[in-house]
Amino acid sequence: MSLSNAMHLVVLPGDGIGPEITEATVAVLEAASTRFGLGLRLDPDMAGHESLKRHGTTVRPELLDKVRAADGLVLGPMSTFDYTDESKGGINPSMFFRKNLDLFANVRPARTYPGVRHHAAAEFDLIVVRENTEGFYADRNMESGGSEILVTPDVCISLRRITRLCCERIARAAFRLAATRKKHVTAVHKANVLKIGDGIFLDECRKVAAEFPGIVLDEIIIDAMCAHVVRAPQNFDVIVTTNMFGDILSDLTAELSGSIGLGGSVNAGARYAMAQAAHGSAPDIAGQDRANPLSLILSAAQLLDWHAERLGSSAFAAASRAIEAAVAEAVAAGESTSDIGGRLGTKATGQAIVARLAEARAA
The missing domain is CATH 3.40.718.10 (Isopropylmalate Dehydrogenase)
Structure with missing residues (x-):
């Protein structure tokens, strides 16, 4: 784990809707990094069904060392109910990282948003x-x-x-x-x-x-x-x-607050932290560009805030607040997914937040 002014994040997209909402979240993180000069390094890897298919296990042993060497982890939703037999590689990735990184605090904000019926x-x-x-x-x-x-x-x-x-x-x-x-x-x-x-x-x-x-x-x-x-x-x-x-x-x-899709979640310990959406992998809507990415985006904002407190960095704290504000503005404008009254798909919802971050930078 480094303590430089930059930030190295391992990104594991996960199962079901995970790759779609993670893609939207990565775009938002990159936009925030550009605006605030964060120097984010996003390092994609795999866990879950894709890893099980390729490597015979949902979590490779060397992945833990990789995460420990980073500043944080973005974990997409996992099909945890599918992973029942560890002897056959079915390790629950969420449990694995929480336990091995001693992520003792699960911090879950909940708030109402203008434009969302609560x-x-x-x-x-x-x-x-x-x-x-x-x-x-x-x-x-x-x-x-x-x-x-x-x-x-x-x-x-x-x-x-x-x-x-x-x-x-x-x-x-x-x-x-x-x-x-x-x-x-x-x-x-x-x-x-x-x-x-x-x-x-x-x-x-x-x-x-x-x-x-x-x-x-x-x-x-x-x-x-x-x-x-x-x-x-x-x-x-x-x-x-x-x-x-x-x-x-x-x-x-x-x-x-209106939807569990608005619930951010960070799992934090003394040395490590993991952003994780509050909901599951929703395989029934996977690949349809319908999934709400805001929970994972808000979780990523919390991860930046955790890093800000650890470093005493005003830039990371400002980036976290800016993402949260951009989410609130997009939701109020109906630039979100249909489950919370919006009119956009998954990718476009992420891009609406990216656009707000870019507009603020230009201003």
Whole structure:
């Protein structure tokens, strides 16, 4: 991993609609690099079905070293449900990189956009910060094997790992983010039932909160939170929670904004980060120029912002904001895909954002 003023990104287009939305995202990144002098180097490679066909595995071992030597990863949607047998090369690329790069924070913004019909009572702008390396996920809790145990053909036990280290660092990520926003963190839990695990989570959130006296901390039980966020999402700023609750809440808030296709997502750790669309590979519309590329484009903008914070670079931060603004302007003008009320295809949607970035540079 380099720490130069330039940025080297590995780009893995993925499966289904992945190549189409990745192409649009790469065009936007190149336009942002030109406008802000970022010196982006975009290095295409493969993972998923194409890699399985050519190399007998969805993720080649040397690909991890390549990503570690870069500044970040852009990962297109993967057909993860197809990859069930690692002994036959069916490795889940998303899980593989999250685990091997220790990408502990899944940061998922959700906001309403002018021009898009949303499902909330009022406009809102919030971020779900989800712990990403443990919790009720069978692939993230054990050194080897899964954490679901089939006791008999009719009885399964699922284990959840919760550690103070992971709770502390996800809480810290949330408070640091809230310090740049509306200074409000909501910790979502189920400590009334999961008394020990979620008790540890809340304890660490409170400890970190004591270091940020200017930030308000609320604590809400997950089932009540689902009702609150549907009724009044505008009341929330940064939501921090454990893995499974965050997975559910981030999809819910993205859909409240009008479409999960508007939900950006970055998976970040101390040294590495990965931009990844919030949705799946949608093979039913692959190759039809219908897929919405905005989730991956917004995720790439988040990746630039992560790099900006790491370097203290105003150019990368400005590029991230400019992409987000160009997306909002394009959506408001109807220059987006039909799923959010627009009139363009995948490629043209990307080009509409590129054009806005170029116009701003010329001005």
